[in-house]
Amino acid sequence: MDDILIVGSGLAGYSLSREIRAIDAEIPLHMITTDRGDFYSKPMLSNGLQKNKTAECFRCRDG
């Protein structure tokens, strides 16, 4: 099978990559994004900003 290119490292991008990896651990996966590629939960942003937390507090995984 050809390489797979995922555009965007948001929830959709990371969910898709996780599902592909679950069925094929070897296929080359590439992800391009306009941000840093870090994985974080956007729903946590609203609560965190109210508590004056920084973006670094929300990062679950580096890009």
Ligand SMILES: Cc1cc2nc3c(=O)[nH]c(=O)nc-3n(C[C@H](O)[C@H](O)[C@H](O)COP(=O)(O)OP(=O)(O)OC[C@H]3O[C@@H](n4cnc5c(N)ncnc54)[C@H](O)[C@@H]3O)c2cc1C
């Ligand atoms: C403050 C906040 C709170 C939220 N709370 C909830 C909630 O409680 N419940 C809920 O269900 N949903 C919530 N959402 C919505 C939820 O976060 C989004 O539905 C979800 O993040 C969408 O995921 P996505 O991967 O489609 O898009 P995004 O997370 O927006 O990711 C898009 C990705 O594409 C990349 N990209 C964009 N343009 C390009 C380009 N031209 N080339 C390459 N890469 C590109 C971006 O850099 C990014 O990595 C909330 C959103 C926000 C902002």
